[in-house]
Structure formats: structure tokens, C-alpha cells
Amino acid sequence: MNAVVLRAFGAPENLRLESVPEPRPEPGEVLLRVRACGVCHHDLINRRGNLPRTHVPAILGHEAAGDVVEVGPGVSGWSVGDRAATLQRLSCGRCAQCRAGRNSLCRTDARFFGEEIPGGYATYLAAPVAGLGRVPPGLSWEAAATACCTTGTAVHVVRTRGQVCPEETVLVTGASGGVGLQAVQLARLDGARVIAVTSSPLKVDAVHAAGAHEVVVSPGLDFSAEVRRLTGGAGVDVAIEIVGSRTFSQTLRCMGAGGRVVVVGNVDTGSVSLNPGLLIVKELEILGAYATTSAELDEALGLLRCGEMRPYVSEGLPLAQAARAHGLLERKQVSGRLVLLPN
Numbered sequence: 557m558n559a560v561v562l563r564a565f566g567a568p569e570n571l572r573l574e575s576v577p578e579p580r581p582e583p584g585e586v587l588l589r590v591r592a593c594g595v596c597h598h599d600l601i602n603r604r605g606n607l608p609r610t611h612v613p614a615i616l617g618h619e620a621a622g623d624v625v626e627v628g629p630g631v632s633g634w635s636v637g638d639r640a641a642t643l644q645r646l647s648c649g650r651c652a653q654c655r656a657g658r659n660s661l662c663r664t665d666a667r668f669f670g671e672e673i674p675g676g677y678a679t680y681l682a683a684p685v686a687g688l689g690r691v692p693p694g695l696s697w698e699a700a701a702t703a704c705c706t707t708g709t710a711v712h713v714v715r716t717r718g719q720v721c722p723e724e725t726v727l728v729t730g731a732s733g734g735v736g737l738q739a740v741q742l743a744r745l746d747g748a749r750v751i752a753v754t755s756s757p758l759k760v761d762a763v764h765a766a767g768a769h770e771v772v773v774s775p776g777l778d779f780s781a782e783v784r785r786l787t788g789g790a791g792v793d794v795a796i797e798i799v800g801s802r803t804f805s806q807t808l809r810c811m812g813a814g815g816r817v818v819v820v821g822n823v824d825t826g827s828v829s830l831n832p833g834l835l836i837v838k839e840l841e842i843l844g845a846y847a848t849t850s851a852e853l854d855e856a857l858g859l860l861r862c863g864e865m866r867p868y869v870s871e872g873l874p875l876a877q878a879a880r881a882h883g884l885l886e887r888k889q890v891s892g893r894l895v896l897l898p899n
């Protein structure tokens with residue numbers, strides 16, 4: 557089969573199309589014909605060698621969707637022809653976290669697609685069914701592939717972790733990316749006032765179209781004064797922090813009393829300094845948000861299927877253009893999600 561193989565960590569050009577043996581489904585797995593695979597910021601971090609569980613040679617990609625072409629031993633409930641999309645990672649289904657519905661926190665089986673498990677930058681993917689959701693009929697492969705990591709992540713941050721309520725004001729940093737546009741869209745759908753921050757004036761229209769009431773363009777990422785002005789000095793109730801260390805201190809300055817900061821991205825993997833006094837006097841809550849649960853993937857696929865949310869797929873590229881896709885994303889030339897179309 558064709559696969560984009562990363563033989564050494566580093567530049568986008570290290571992603572090369574190769575012919576490799578087709579995988580066989582092991583017990584508990586199905587073989588998917590990959591119809592689309594999203595290209596995520598996580599993949600850039602992975603390609604650079606910043607994720608310790610990935611070993612080269614590696615096949616990246618945790619946002620795959622495709623149809624089942626073979627069912628491995630011991631698998632029940634899945635048949636040839638079923639449509640599936642991957643979660644980012646697996647879970648055991650039995651531990652305390654899994655039983656509480658927080659299967660993105662499972663420690664028993666935390667294998668990640670594109671890290672320990674060869675990913676979706678390939679024509680075929682042997683996928684453990686513990687990491688799959690069912691794609692409803694009528695949903696495009698591009699939308700299905702990106703549902704988990706963009707729409708599903710938005711469900712996780714806006715609803716599960718952020719507990720956003722109607723009338724609340726929500727700040728979204730990194731608003732023009734794949735997660736950002738979906739977080740803007742869902743917060744608006746759930747009745748919030750949405751203030752979005754983007755570093756690029758070229759992306760304002762896309763962010764407005766997703767539902768932002770106000771868009772703050774801040775190439776230098778010094779947006780807090782403008783956000784405070786827009787809220788009449790009160791600050792925001794909830795911040796969805798998608799950029800991470802580069803915007804974190806500005807985001808904290810945007811927070812109103814009792815605000816919740818949901819941290820879901822850290823694009824350059826940097827650290828932040830924090831004055832605890834700021835948390836104390838405003839009783840701020842800082843909430844991590846990691847990956848998507850099975851229930852959230854189902855919810856995301858349902859929101860997309862019924863048209864309550866729309867996917868933002870900017871372009872579909874052949875597998876051979878994986879390096880170009882990474883370059884475009886790295887240079888911030890993508891609004892929404894790029895997908896690779898292996899078949």
C-alpha cells in the first residue's frame with residue numbers, strides 16, 4: 557500500500573510517500589480503507605520529534621475515516637462496509653476513568669493513532685475498534701475524518717470542560733484553526749457571546765462566518781486590552797485557550813471574576829509563568845482539556861450530520877502532498893482543516 561513514512565524527525569520534507577506492506581488486522585482490530593485523514597497541529601509536533609512515544613519510522617495521522625474492508629479475530633459489532641472514524645487514542649473501557657465516561661484519561665491503554673499505532677497517512681489502517689466511532693450515513697469522509705479532533709474537541713472544551721452557558725462571554729484564541737472555528741461555532745450555537753482572537757487579518761471573514769460576534773486581529777498577540785474594552789472592562793466568563801504558552805498571560809488578563817480558562821492547545825510546547833495572586837483574587841479556574849471521549853465523538857458526528865454544525869475542511873490533498881500540507885499549516889496558511897485523501 558502507499559503510506560507517508562517519516563524515517564527521521566525534522567522538516568516537512570521528511571514526510572515521503574513509500575510503498576509498504578499492507579497491515580493485517582490483529583485481534584480486536586479492523587482494517588480500514590482510509591478515505592480521508594486530517595492534518596493536525598499535533599502532527600507537526602509529532603513530526604518534529606517532540607512526542608516521546610513516537611518512534612521512527614512512523615506513519616502519522618490520528619484523524620482518519622474510512623470503510624471497514626476486513627474484520628480481525630474476536631471483533632464483534634463491526635462488519636465489512638461499516639463506516640468508521642478514529643478517536644485520537646484508545647482506552648480500556650473498564651478502569652475508573654473509562655467507567656466515569658472520561659475515556660480520554662484512561663491510563664490502562666493510552667495508545668495514540670500516529671504514535672504507537674501506525675496512523676492514517678496511508679491507504680490502509682489496522683485500527684483497534686476501541687478507538688473507533690461510527691460514521692452516520694450521508695456524512696462526507698472529509699467531515700467524518702476531522703469530526704473527532706475539531707468538532708469533538710469543541711464539544712469537549714465548550715460543553716464538557718467549559719460548561720458554557722447561554723449569555724456567557726467566551727474568548728477563543730487561535731480561532732481560525734480547525735479547533736478554533738469549531739469552538740467558535742459551538743459556543744455561538746450554545747448561546748454565548750463569542751470574542752475570537754486571530755493573528756491573521758486574512759482569516760477574519762472565516763472567523764466571523766463561524767459565528768464570532770467580535771474578532772480581534774492581533775498579529776503581536778497582545779489582545780487583552782481590546783478584549784477588556786469589548787466587555788466594558790468586565791472580562792470574559794470562559795476562555796478557550798488553543799494557542800497555549802504564547803497567549804496564556806494575555807488570556808489570563810482577559811478573564812472576569814470567577815472565569816474558567818480551558819487549556820486545550822500548546823502549539824509551541826512552551827512554558828508559562830503565572831502569578832497565583834491573579835487566580836486568588838478572581839477565583840479563576842484553569843481546566844485542562846485533552847482529546848475526545850467516545851460519547852463526544854458520537855455527539856460531534858451527530859451535530860455535523862444534522863447540519864447544526866458545519867465542518868471546515870479547507871482542502872483535500874493527495875497523500876503525496878503530505879509534506880506540502882505540513883508546510884502550509886506551519887506557515888499558518890490554512891483556515892480550518894486540510895485533509896489527505898489516500899484513496
Ligand SMILES: [Zn+2]
Pocket residue numbers: 596597598618619705
Ligand atoms: Zn488532531
Ligand SMILES: [Zn+2]
Pocket residue numbers: 647648649650651652653654659662663664665
Ligand atoms: Zn480505561
